[in-house]
Amino acid sequence: MTGGNALEGNVAGDTSQPRSNWPLYEVFLRSKRGLNHVHVGSLHAADATMALHHARDLYTRRNEGVSIWVVRASDITASSPEEKDPFFAPSGDKVYRHPTFYEIPDTVPHI
Amino acid sequence: MGFDTAYEAISEEHDTGHRWAFGTGFSDPLAGVDTAVPAGVDGIDLAAYCLMLGDDALIMSHRLQQWLARTPELEEETALANIALDLLGQARLLLTRAGKAEGTDRTEDDFAFDRGEREFRNVRLAEIADADFASVIARLLVFSTWRLALLARLSTSADPVLAAVAGQGVKEITYHRDYAAQWLIRLGDGTEYSHAKAVASLAAVAPYVTELFTPTETEARLAAAGVAVNPAELRGEFDEVLAQVMAEAGLEWPESPGLAGVSGRTGRDGIHTEAMGYLLAELQSVARALPGATW
Numbered sequence: 146m147t148g149g150n151a152l153e154g155n156v157a158g159d160t161s162q163p164r165s166n167w168p169l170y171e172v173f174l175r176s177k178r179g180l181n182h183v184h185v186g187s188l189h190a191a192d193a194t195m196a197l198h199h200a201r202d203l204y205t206r207r208n209e210g211v212s213i214w215v216v217r218a219s220d221i222t223a224s225s226p227e228e229k230d231p232f233f234a235p236s237g238d239k240v241y242r243h244p245t246f247y248e249i250p251d252t253v254p255h256i
Numbered sequence: 257m258g259f260d261t262a263y264e265a266i267s268e269e270h271d272t273g274h275r276w277a278f279g280t281g282f283s284d285p286l287a288g289v290d291t292a293v294p295a296g297v298d299g300i301d302l303a304a305y306c307l308m309l310g311d312d313a314l315i316m317s318h319r320l321q322q323w324l325a326r327t328p329e330l331e332e333e334t335a336l337a338n339i340a341l342d343l344l345g346q347a348r349l350l351l352t353r354a355g356k357a358e359g360t361d362r363t364e365d366d367f368a369f370d371r372g373e374r375e376f377r378n379v380r381l382a383e384i385a386d387a388d389f390a391s392v393i394a395r396l397l398v399f400s401t402w403r404l405a406l407l408a409r410l411s412t413s414a415d416p417v418l419a420a421v422a423g424q425g426v427k428e429i430t431y432h433r434d435y436a437a438q439w440l441i442r443l444g445d446g447t448e449y450s451h452a453k454a455v456a457s458l459a460a461v462a463p464y465v466t467e468l469f470t471p472t473e474t475e476a477r478l479a480a481a482g483v484a485v486n487p488a489e490l491r492g493e494f495d496e497v498l499a500q501v502m503a504e505a506g507l508e509w510p511e512s513p514g515l516a517g518v519s520g521r522t523g524r525d526g527i528h529t530e531a532m533g534y535l536l537a538e539l540q541s542v543a544r545a546l547p548g549a550t551w
Binding site for chain 2: 167188189190191194195198199201202203206
């Protein structure tokens with residue numbers, strides 16, 4: 146992935162490099178079935194508007210979505226694999242954090 | 257599980273949510289539509305009109321398909337393929353309707369693959385070849401601006417099938433127009449190089465615009481009966497939309513007297529440009545080599 150402004154290298158009139166590297170966008174879709182936006186993939190686009198168009202063409206062709214979010218991949222701060230243990234392991238033995246003492250009705254999905 | 261139609265198999269009612277994680281709720285545009293030719297409508301005229309609109313979609317779709325594997329970016333390829341598929345879907349419904357209306361039961365395939373060049377009724381704008389990416393964008397903008405204005409009015413047609421096809425088409429073409437407009441604005445308002453490309457592409461399509469708004473006798477007759485749309489009525493909306501896009505793109509619409517036909521006859525009369533023969537040779541090659549083949 147190229148960071149920074151990908152259009153910088155393409156100054157007006159410079160046709161030697163007509164195809165600058167478009168930045169990467171991550172795509173999130175909310176399907177018809179409700180629930181949350183789910184990450185479905187990524188694509189390249191010159192800006193957010195174009196990314197939305199591309200996402201519509203790439204990821205909703207089979208009627209999958211009712212809402213799309215796109216976000217530049219470089220704008221996402223992610224946890225790193227090396228920090229896996231301090232980040233996630235401490236919750237591994239704390240079963241009491243789940244509401245296991247409630248009866249969940251059958252008609253309530255996706256708790 | 258047996259289903260009568262493909263739509264049924266993936267409709268919301270039949271999918272319990274287990275088979276498809278995404279993508280149910282498809283709908284057949286002709287569901288519940290009475291497909292009998294309405295009383296008082298001339299079947300031959302209606303068939304001719306369906307061929308005009310169907311051929312526009314079929315030929316434009318084929319030209320767009322030729323872009324596959326040739327677009328500057330992978331994402332644009334999917335976009336053009338989607339647009340081509342939308343138009344092909346419209347063509348299938350319209351050509352099928354033509355066979356039904358003329359009472360011969362000719363199928364969509366018969367119309368697409370077994371007709372000669374002079375029997376195609378599409379406007380010449382649909383058939384001309386694109387020199388580069390800017391060209392296909394300019395052509396698509398003109399085509400979809402015109403067709404959207406047309407289908408929007410056709411969705412109240414006295415023929416329920418035409419109305420249903422148009423209603424579905426309006427949603428599709430609205431996106432096509434938006435896609436093309438956004439790209440033309442990017443090109444016109446981009447670099448010096450892209451601007452020059454945009455100017456050249458507009459100059460290339462301008463001569464084919466007059467034809468879009470010239471009604472044939474069939475169209476005039478059907479429009480009077482409330483079945484068709486008189487294309488002459490669409491010019492105002494077309495000019496307005498283009499002016500808006502041009503302003504944003506920093507471009508000027510090049511007025512053109514329009515490419516003359518042969519003794520006044522143009523695409524709607526079956527008189528096409530040289531490009532049409534080559535296009536049909538490719539479109540029909542498999543069907544001509546292996547008549548009746550199925551796959």
